[in-house]
Amino acid sequence: MFSILQTIWLTFLHLFHKAETVQYPEEKPYLAPRYRGRIVLTRDSDMNERCVACNLCAAACPVDCISLQATEDESGRRYAEFFRINFSRCIFCGFCEEACPTYAIQLIPDTEMGEYDRQNLVYEKEHLLISGQGKYHNYNFYKQAGVDMGVKGKGEGEMEEKPIDVKSLMP
Amino acid sequence: MNHILIIVGVLVLALTIAAGLIWVERRLLSLWQDRLGPNRVGPLGLGQVLADMIKLFFKEDWIPPFADKPVFVLAPGILVLTILLTFAIIPFGPHFYVFNSNIGILFFLGNSSLGVYSIVLGGWASNNKYSMIGAMRASAQMLTYEVFMGLSLMGVVMMADSFNLNTIVEAQKGGWFIIPQFIGFVVFFIAGVAETHRLPFDIPEAEGELVAGYHSEYSGMKFGMFFVGEYLGITLISALIATLFFGGWLGPSFLPPFVWLMIKTFFFIGIFILLRASLPRPRYDQLMTFGWKVLLPLALLNLLITGAILIFLK
Amino acid sequence: MTMVKIQIDGKQYEVKQGKNLLEAGLTLGIDIPHFCYHPAMGSVGACRLCAVKKFRDADDKQGRIVMSCLEPVTEGMIIETRDDTSKDFRASVVEGLMTNHPHDCPVCDEGGECHLQDMTVMTGHNYRHFDFKKRTHNNQYLGPFIAHEMNRCIQCYRCVRFYRDYAGGKDLNVFSSHNHVYFGRHEEGTLESEFSGNLVEVCPTGVFTDKTFHKHFTRKWDLSNAPSVCTGCSVGCNIIVSERYGSLRRVMNRYNGAVNGYFICDRGRFGYEFVNDEKRIRTIKIRHKKNDNQEEAENETLISLLKTELSKDKRIIGIGSPRASIESNFALSTLVGKENFYHGISKKEHLLTDTILNFMKQSSIRTPSLKQMEKADAVLVLGEDLVNTAPMVALALRQSTRNKSFETAEKNGIPSWNDAPLRELAQDEKSPLFVITSFKDSLDEIAENSIRESYDGIANLGFAMAGLLDTKAPSPSNLNKEHQNLAEKIATILKNAKNPLIVSGVHSGDERMVQAALNMAKALSSVNKNCMLSMVLPESNSMGLAMMPGKSLDDLASLEEIDTLVVLENDLYRRASEKSVNALFEKSKKVIVLDHLINKTTQRADLLLPAATFVEAEGTLVSHEGRAQRFYKALPDKEPVMESWRWIGEMIQAKEQKQEATWKRFDDLVASLTHELPVFDGLEKHMPDADFRMLNEKVPRQTLRYSGRTSMNAKVAVSETRITLDEDSPLTFSMEGQSEMPPSSLTPFYWTPGWNSVQALYGYLDEPNGSMKGGDPGIRLIEPAENDNTEYFKEMSSTSENHERELQIVPVYQIFGSEELSTKSPALAKRIKDPFIYLNPEDAKAVGVDDDELVHLEIDDNKLEIKVKIENSLPKGVVGMAKNFPEMPFVMLPGYGRFKKINS
Known part of the structure; x- marks a missing residue:
């Protein structure tokens, strides 16, 4: 009984507290660099698309709002033929960023993406790609991966030995 | 002519207050939650009331195909009608009332009982299981709390020796009934909250469990009627508390009696909103237990003691 | 089969005697990690991953680590799979394998269905302690089918064991030693084996991947799959066809214990891309006047035209097709009437398939499944170049020659799964296989005798052997000494074998040869009841078509004039001479053609209707064995392309001026088929109909992990469209439904917890290498007769x-x-x-x-x-x-x- 009255009283006292409200369009709130806002696709230090179209972001997406198709260029470098995010479905959970093995997909502190036409919330690759590396610099998946997909030759990657000459008789 | 003006005046007053409460409640709630609340539309956000009204008026008036149409339409009307009718007996000043009834309190109790129909019929006509559960809860809750709502007022009636609200106000010239009838006030206040099914007693429309309870299927102006009905109910109960326990329009003469009543009414409206801001909703069975096992004995005890003291004093 | 009691992880189990511990464990649903063991190829104990702990008896607390794949189950055996020592051992094996495994799963086509990924998770290895550089290998170009990435190799030897030991390939081998071991060709070049595609499924990592799939790569979990049947030849291998974004992405093997088991041939696996061809017929085309061009038309125009062209007073002729389903053929036969239905194959092929069908129906000789062929211990191939006409039969016969080595091994106490010692012991010991053809054959190398003869010579040998086995059979008189001896040798071996098998077929196009084969089988069955006969037919539904009444294409020559000719999925220019087909089209006033791809016949069509291919339709094919198998849609309908049977249904509707559809859904068609043609009895009973539900739900074509649903069509319209409803089958174009263990004929993909690779199949089988749970899909329509009613064919004179x-x-x-x-x-x-x-x-x-x-x-x-x-x-x-x-x-x-x- 007393606690009920105390609750009421304490609530009443909040009348004299300062409001936390930030007057949004005039006053911008602070968004941390790791804030999970709009999704972008980044490029590596050579300004090539980082996305290797591995489909892991799409698989991780709980609302299934990412779809893409893999293809490859003349040198065999795999990239996304199309990459589509339906932001009208996106819940900005950041799972895609966590799933991304190449730092390609990143969430940035931008939330202002309101549209009058829902169709405009469907972002294709040209809308998503930025000309920068985003949060993680100097990472190039193809230089790490042990495959030759036109970026580096066999054995030229980090932590790789020269390819083996199978016909050699040396041990 | 004068009489008609008063009728129209009371009607406009009640509806304006009810509409204005939309804004008042939201602002107050946000202040208690360290927010600002609606402050964008018009000065201080007062235009919000207008905007909400326009929205309600122009929303699609949708009647679900599975609903019982006539009853569905009728239900919100009953609510607003019964509450507005009750405003007739409230004395806003020494000679400022619509209807000087010598059974004023009975009229109020009767009308508030009729209000149950609106809820039950609304829930029933919606043909929706959540609405139905809401309606069932509402009827049980309102019937329960009506019992000692009436009983709690009997102390006041005995002391004023009348059911006439004017007489009751006059009888408080020597001192407000809140002092001798404190228990009656507490019981009446709690019952009033339950009767208007306001938080924390909004079990019939508990949105966490029942979507929106008995008015889940309502939209547009029909929902608006339930909405306005709720605020009218708050205003009515607040005005009655002020009239019955706090001397009604009585007050020092530097302000007109009508203003005194308004001040007292708004104070209690504020308390209603404060309750909403601070208290969680009890469980349905807790509500019923509290009613039957605490409030009813308390009201009866109050009646007994008041009666005994009055007889003793005579 | 005797059972033994063993204890695994404290629980008692009964398992079949003669199995190894790994097989037993996988049968019981116990996840024992492994790499080199493959059910079809046995154990070699190369990878050391299947280590478990074995205890001497109940008092033994120490135990010792053994390789479960090399440990025969014995009575009272006590095994622990989850104790720390064996767990650490397995994790360290994977860690060792991973030291050189490249960091490239995101761009690896195997990712998501990788046995190595599964095993790494299963063993619990997750942190790399090895700080040194990774060894790398150069890759090879291996032809248009298979991509090669040697860095991913974990040296399990499955590829060479399959390619060389199982499929008899010569040009894939293992080179070098220690951690330089290299699997590839001696030089770059196309892999020559007809079964090279199976490397994709056999390889536990991404060393060998599907090149055609790579061009439109999609992760396994994103594919929408359907159970299907290969249309490449008459064997009827079961396949899984997979769709994404409206195109067919790949074909994988679908296990059928009685038919193809774990493998399919390259024609079946890589021959699917015609479905995505840009030149597919995708619109209705109409030629309004002779010599005009075909023009695109709307459905309404077509319907009104059909009403006039198919009116009841007209003479309508229907030509069916051995590559269309029995349902489509039956629909056509219903439209035109039985007397006007023609099979669309040459007179000779018609005669030969008919002869074989009648023989199969009336004789008491069993037509074996591929599985039974593998069990044959003496085989005679008469005039068929099997590896090119029925590749999987050739592969089965290759396995049959090993039966003798199994026998020898058993005498020496070596179980059949213990591959390495078994092959060491057997050396060149083989069950007899005789190949009598006109030119070189890939089976020659494992044959006891390969005989090259003209068709007459082959037939004579056949007749001679029949005569030797049964004196009632006609026998040629003019056989030379050498052939006489040979015939005697083969006849004796077949006669004394436990399960002799005769394989022949109609590809020779030679009536005498077919008759010789049938005579031989009949003669052999009179002395050896276990004898089996398999006759290979030309196309996927040749058998089904033969079971339907109808005449041959050549019979059309006698007709004076045809009002309307309806050609179903058939390029007539491949069936008869250009002159005769031209003559046929010239005497037909209107030609309606239903087909998928433009060919010479479709160019002659006045009304060309876009017909769905086997991956866009459902239907039933009857294999040469007489096994009816249903295939289901993988691709949803794309207007106006429709299943042939539905087009013909519309034609019947137009013809009879009816309002309601002829067959509302596929099951109605099957019901009227079995009603009209009792030979197909059982089709509707033994295959789940469209109302079949598992726990009130349909069977989903998509995996639970299917991604992109709310985005894949968002470019067209941001609001999600409704899924295409499938009224014709119990499958749904969705990830929602009951995907756990559907009936074997409805299994659209394999997945069990912990197993994302093709090895998930273990969960769907009675036992590794056994049958699908609940029986293998398909039903045999023709069973051997109780009493043999066949007659010997009289030997015809050579021409x-x-x-x-x-x-x-x-x-x-x-x-x-x-x-x-x-x-x-x-x-x-x-x-x-x-x-x-x-x-x-x-x-x-x-x-x-x-x-x-x-x-x-x-x-x-x-x-x-x-x-x-x-x-x-x-x-x-x-x-x-x-x-x-x-x-x-x-x-x-x-x-x-x-x-x-x-x-x-």
Whole structure:
């Protein structure tokens, strides 16, 4: 009984507290660099698309709002033929960023993406790609991966030995 | 002519207050939650009331195909009608009332009982299981709390020796009934909250469990009627508390009696909103237990003691 | 089968005696990690991953680590799979394998269905302690089918064990030693084996991946799958066809214990791309007047035209097809009436398939499944080039030759799964296989005798053997001594074998040869009740079509005039001479053609209707064994493309001026089929109908992990469209539904917890290498008769004497090139040779041509210029000619022709 009255009283006292409200369009709130806002696709230090179209972001997406198709260029470098995010479905959970093995997909502190036409919330690759590396610099998946997909030759990657000459008789 | 003006005046007053409460409640709630609340539309956000009204008026008036149409339409009307009718007996000043009834309190109790129909019929006509559960809860809750709502007022009636609200106000010239009838006030206040099914007693429309309870299927102006009905109910109960326990329009003469009543009414409206801001909703069975096992004995005890003291004093 | 009691992880189990512990564990659903063990190839104990702990008895607390794949189950065995020592051991094995595994799963086509990924998770290895550099390997170009990435290799040896030991390939091997071990060819080049595609499924990592799939790569979890049946040949291998974004992405093997088991051939796996061909017929085309061009038309125009062209007073002729389902053929037969239904195959093929069907129905000889063929211990192949006409039969026969080594091994106490010692012991010991054909055959190398003869010679040998086995059978008199001895040898071996098998077929096109094979089978069955006979047919539904009443294409020649001719999924120019087909079209006032791809026949159509391919329709095919198997849609309908049976349903509706559809859904059609033709009884009973539900839900085509649902169509419309409803089958184009263990014939993909790779299949089988749970899919429509009612064929006189100055030309089928639809697939097209003729060196000398030179050939009315290949194996006087190649005119083979050298 007393606690009920105390609750009421304490609530009443909040009348004299300062409001936390930030007057949004005039006053911008602070968004941390790791804030999970709009999704972008980044490029590596050579300004090539980082996305290797591995489909892991799409698989991780709980609302299934990412779809893409893999293809490859003349040198065999795999990239996304199309990459589509339906932001009208996106819940900005950041799972895609966590799933991304190449730092390609990143969430940035931008939330202002309101549209009058829902169709405009469907972002294709040209809308998503930025000309920068985003949060993680100097990472190039193809230089790490042990495959030759036109970026580096066999054995030229980090932590790789020269390819083996199978016909050699040396041990 | 004068009489008609008063009728129209009371009607406009009640509806304006009810509409204005939309804004008042939201602002107050946000202040208690360290927010600002609606402050964008018009000065201080007062235009919000207008905007909400326009929205309600122009929303699609949708009647679900599975609903019982006539009853569905009728239900919100009953609510607003019964509450507005009750405003007739409230004395806003020494000679400022619509209807000087010598059974004023009975009229109020009767009308508030009729209000149950609106809820039950609304829930029933919606043909929706959540609405139905809401309606069932509402009827049980309102019937329960009506019992000692009436009983709690009997102390006041005995002391004023009348059911006439004017007489009751006059009888408080020597001192407000809140002092001798404190228990009656507490019981009446709690019952009033339950009767208007306001938080924390909004079990019939508990949105966490029942979507929106008995008015889940309502939209547009029909929902608006339930909405306005709720605020009218708050205003009515607040005005009655002020009239019955706090001397009604009585007050020092530097302000007109009508203003005194308004001040007292708004104070209690504020308390209603404060309750909403601070208290969680009890469980349905807790509500019923509290009613039957605490409030009813308390009201009866109050009646007994008041009666005994009055007889003793005579 | 005797059972033994063993204890695993404290629980008692009963398992079959003679199995190894790994098999037993997988049968019981206990996840024991492994790499090198494959159910079809046995255990070698190379990878050391399947380590478990074995205890001597209940008092033994120490135990010792053993390899479960090499440990036979014994009574009272006590095994622990989850104790720390064996767990650490397995994790360290994977860690060791991972030291050199590249960091490339995101771009690896195996990712998501990788046995190595599964095993790494299963063993719990997750942190790399090895700080040194990774060894790398160069890759090889392995042809249009298979991509090679040697860095990913974990040295399990499964590839060479499959490619060399199981499928008999020569050009894939293992090179170098220690951690330099390299699996590849001695030099870059196309993998020659017809079964190379299975490396994709056999390899536990991404060393060998599907190149055609890579071009439109999709993760396994994103594919929408359907159970299907291969249309490449008459064997009817079960396949899984997979769709994404509206196109067919790949074909994988679907396990059927009785038919293809774990493997399919390259024609089936890589011949699917014609479905995505840009030149697919996707619109209704109408030619309003003769000699006009075909123009695109709306459905309404078509319907009104159909109403006039199919009106009841008109003479309508229907030509069916052995590559269309029995349902589509039956629909056509319903439209035109039985008397106007023609099979759409040449008179000779019609006669031969009919002869075989009648024999199968009336004889008491069993037509074996592929599985039973593998169990045969003496095999005779009569005149069929199996690896090119029914590749999986050739693979099964290859396994059958191992039966003798299993016997020897058993005598020495080596179980059949213990592959390495078994092969060491067996060396070249093989069950007898006799190959009697006209030219070289891939089975020669494992055959006890390979005999090269002309068709007459082959037939004579067959008749002679029949005569030796049963004196009632007619026998030729003019057999030479050498052949007589050979016939006696083969006859004796077959007679004394436990499960002798005779394989022949109609690809020779020679009536005598077929009769000889049937006579032989009948004669053999009179002395050996276990004998089996398998007759290979030309196309995927040749058997189903033969079971339906209808006449041959040549019978149409006698008709004076045809009002409307309806051709169902059939390029007639591949079935009869150009002249006769042209004549047929000229006497037909209107020609309606239903087909998938543009060909010469569709160009003659006045009304061309876009028909769904086997991945866009449902239907039933009957394999040469007589097994009816249903295939289901993987691709949802794309207007106006429709299933042939639905088009024909609309035609019937137009013809009879009805309001309601002829068959509302597929099951209605099947019901009227079994009602009209009782031979197909059982189809509706034994295959789940469209109302079949598992726990009130349909079977989803998509995996639970299916991604992109709210985005894949968002470019067109941001609000999600409703899924395409499938009224015709219990499958749904969705990830929602009951995906756990559907009936075997409805299994669209394999997945069990912890197993994302193809090895998830263990969960769907009774036991590794066994049957699907609940029985293998498909039903056999023809069972051996109780009493043999067949008669011996009277030996016909040979016809060769009449062609003294000419050479006999026999057909040479090729796995890549001789099947119509698969040749339209770009990857497979790269493997098609130019049309050729095989010439014996002596005959070549007589004509005066050398290898790779062009020669002028006159046969029937055809004059061809064709490249010569000198082929030593051909008997003198016999010429082999590539059959049914794209762009080649139809030639009736075997036939007789004249050759002339072209002077350049």
